[in-house]
């Protein structure tokens with residue numbers, strides 16, 4: 001129950017609803033327990049008349065009518081209170097589920113990139129959906145049935161005991177067996193349903209991957225192999241499902257068997273007691289009703305125990321994520337406007353998951369409004385420099401300053417808002433092109449969106465789509481080429497009009513002609529903005545104010561294009577090689 005303690009705050013938050021729920025449950029069950037007594041009285045009255053103890057038929061009829069009206073009234077009121085009880089307790093559990101999901105979602109938003117690298121998306125989704133659902137069962141059904149059971153038990157046993165102790169003992173005897181058997185069966189059902197869930201996840205993942213990679217599968221002609229794999233997975237899933245249903249099928253027969261046993265005991269022992277003259281005939285009927293009323297709550301004890309165990313396991317998994325401290329935190333709530341002078345002073349950085357030292361003693365200064373180009377082989381650390389500027393990671397040693405202030409002291413929102421970042425791999429949301437461009441600038445006017453698209457040299461493509469800027473892209477929309485995606489991603493950065501523009505090798509999928517056009521547009525736009533361009537092509541970076549060349553995380557060359565082409569080294573070699581490729 002340790003993990004579930006985390007949820008106590010929700011009990012406090014919804015205490016009034018829950019207390020009222022408990023009270024109403026009590027009222028509902030108390031009224032329901034009035035019915036057996038009234039039935040006993042009615043039967044005894046009829047029996048007394050038959051045995052000549054009461055001779056006036058009208059009195060018996062009056063008693064019966066009175067009792068029938070009371071039974072109807074108690075049943076109606078009890079039903080109404082049961083409705084209120086569900087409204088209060090089950091609705092509260094839904095409210096708590098909503099709060100908990102929001103809490104986890106907000107935590108997901110706060111967590112750093114590193115967290116997302118260490119944990120799989122499926123797992124993140126599972127904890128916020130499946131696990132929260134299991135925790136909800138603890139707040140809702142588990143609490144409701146426990147209160148139900150307690151009220152029924154205490155009141156019914158009290159009533160039964162006051163009528164006949166011996167019969168009470170025999171009536172209750174099979175109930176612990178019932179509870180234990182249901183508990184054992186619930187555990188088997190839970191175990192099997194977890195296995196079924198795992199197989200369903202595998203099946204979904206397999207199908208999803210097959211559909212995503214359908215063109216590869218078809219082009220390699222491996223459909224039969226894929227189908228066999230899927231078929232055998234589906235077969236195993238079916239078998240696991242059948243195992244589960246076999247266990248589930250036992251649930252009600254087991255309950256009915258045990259209720260039957262209790263009924264037989266009541267009839268048998270009750271009959272003997274009646275013959276002895278210890279009880280009236282009505283008591284047997286009253287006890288049979290109690291047995292039937294108590295059976296479900298008793299069975300539920302076993303079920304509730306396993307619900308609580310599952311909720312505990314799920315909350316433990318949720319707590320693991322809720323307790324993670326975001327690595328990147330905003331230490332400065334006061335706004336810190338950004339102008340855009342970026343300086344690295346001996347900055348080193350190692351990725352803790354791979355232990356790769358991506359940057360070693362990097363130093364450079366990029367004054368506000370200037371353009372820096374970063375060049376280097378793959379894996380030399382270019383993207384890492386950019387990640388540090390956007391504060392997706394914090395450097396390990398040295399200092400990174402923006403406008404002469406340590407980046408960690410800047411207001412994180414201001415910093416990120418002042419950066420227009422075009423990543424290496426363009427990501428578009430499943431939405432319209434318009435919304436994708438206006439992503440960081442939601443209220444941008446249509447003219448502004450169009451201008452950004454023109455600057456990114458994508459406007460002419462967009463207007464050729466049937467729905468123009470309202471064309472849906474992504475999973476259910478049109479498929480864009482890699483170059484088109486990159487250009488929409490560029491338009492998205494431009495529209496923000498940020499102080500710092502970062503282009504991480506984002507023109508790799510466009511041809512050199514288009515690249516020329518975009519670059520000349522970008523130079524105009526980024527005139528007074530600090531700009532960082534990462535590229536493998538000399539043509540993209542030759543106009544930059546300064547260029548740094550990276551190799552294995554270190555700066556090996558630095559200067560302007562003219563300086564570097566006149567110096568022996570990586571830059572000159574690459575330049576000559578690319579010149580040659582152009583001529584060929």
Ligand SMILES: Nc1ncnc2c1ncn2[C@@H]1O[C@H](COP(=O)(O)OP(=O)(O)OP(=O)(O)O)[C@@H](O)[C@H]1O
Pocket residue numbers: 117351353354356357358376377378379380381382383384385424
């Ligand atoms: N998220 C990460 N976690 C762990 N290691 C990483 C991560 N990103 C990069 N690395 C490693 O850090 C080194 C530098 O990577 P980086 O992405 O900065 O290189 P790059 O110069 O941008 O390469 P490319 O031109 O291929 O994009 C590489 O060895 C890479 O394997």
